[in-house]
Amino acid sequence: MLPEAIAAMVDELGRVGNASSLHTSGRRARRVVEEGREQLAAAVGAGPSEVIFTAGGTEADNLAVKGLYRARRAADPRRVRVLASAVEHHAVIDPVDWLAEADGAQAEWLPVDRLGRVHPGVVRAAIERDPGSVALVSVMWANNEVGTVQPVTAIAEIAHEYGIPMHTDAVQALGQLPVDFAASGVDCLALSAHKLGGPGGTGALIARRGLELTPVQHGGGQERGARSGTLDAASIRGFAVAAALSVAGREQQAERLAELSAAAERAVRTAVPDAVLRGDPDPAGRLPGNVHFTFPGCEGDSLLYLLDARGVECSTGSACQAGVPQPSHVLLAMGVSAADARGALRFSFGHSSTDADVAALAAAIGPAVQRARRAGLSARSRR
């Protein structure tokens, strides 16, 4: 977390008061929440009344996908198609799949090119197959594995030509890319505090005024009835401070992160010449703090542990099912073979990353790949 966000949050944790209570402490907590709402709204180009606080990005995505689907279908039962990119985070994919299983939705996964990008023409073609049956479109702002930035404004314009709402998962984007909710034209946008130096388990859905969203969570009617539950004033304050600071310092930070990423990319290529950079090779087309490679002949998991033992913490980006690593759906959608996708690693840089981190990666990656390849060879020869 950013030190300023920690300080703000710790200060708040020592105070009592539920923001829904009418007594003095409650009113004071309410002020903290409303100031946080204003600060966050200003940082993302939204109005304060458009901020719905949630317990993280996953909840914000669930509220957007399920809330839009249900509201749209309630208004017209023909609206059952959910168009979402094939490279969404599971926080979008799984609610869509769940709606398909439990609530009559038809999931349609929008294909991406080999850089992981959704072409607006693909969205138009999908809508035009039967515009009256589309409940919503969901395309993330930037991908969490390969960092590819999506043309969300162009896609929102197309969706709106047909009166269809568009959700975007901007969890990875805020603080790294310029994010302006109003200018983007999207109808709702998911955020997560822990991606920008705020606390874990806190986020928000920014939802345009007047957008019909059926609540997922019912109870005390907080957040204008869209998301019941006692508000976490301390986390909201930490989130708002982190968002304001990371947005104010974004340009400088993005430049620094892009330099670290470029240095990491050079280091990996030097140590492992056959490593393949995934995502947009043009840094302008991907998150500045993201570098993603596949390492032929390696298991990403083995590499991850070998690097971890040398103090380099990174991610494979893929999930395990029953203990068996699965190739990333993002890479598969980009046309990467399942075999190549197994050797994936994502390196991400943030506000606390330094040149020393890149140097540690540069020293560790060559030997780690050699060991992972030897392990892979002997495992294959045993089979």
Ligand code: PLP
């Ligand atoms: N969406 C994207 C693109 C993410 O990268 C993440 C987290 O990694 C999420 C959603 C989920 O956010 P949270 O961890 O706050 O639930």
